[in-house]
Amino acid sequence: MRLVIDYRKCLKSGQCSYLHAELITADPDGTPRVIAERLGEDLRAAAEDAVDLCPSGAISLTEE
Template structure:
């Protein structure tokens, strides 16, 4: 799994960080930063929830 973020779409809502705090962070006054672009299986469910709840659809996951 690889996480892809469209920074043009990200508006900094922080839903991703709320769902998967070990994978995403949201700096003050910024857009999401991916802490682990290739998270392991333990984070898979949380990452998919982050994708699901992103209000702008800025996050996607691809299989490697």
Template sequence: MKINVDQDACCGAGQCVLLAPEVFGQDDDDRVILLDERPGPELDFAVQEAVSMCPTGVIWVDQNA
């Protein structure tokens, strides 16, 4: 699994950070920062929740990468 983000389109809601702080952070403008693009399987659920809760849909997962 590889996580991708479109930082420029991020609205800064921060749901991803609340759901998976090991994977996502925020910069000074509150836009998403990807801390770990290939987290372990123990974070699968949290990452999927972050993807589904993102209000702008800027996070996606490539299961084949």
């Protein structure tokens, strides 16, 4: 499972890194960065919440 950020959609609003710092950090200019390449099942609920909270639909979860 992976989190993917579509930088064409991202508004750099910061909700994802603020509310899910265990998954996403942010560069000084606000660009979010996914911390872990692969996520374990223990982080699924948090990852799904990050997808839901993004105001621009820039975050998606893939099962690959």
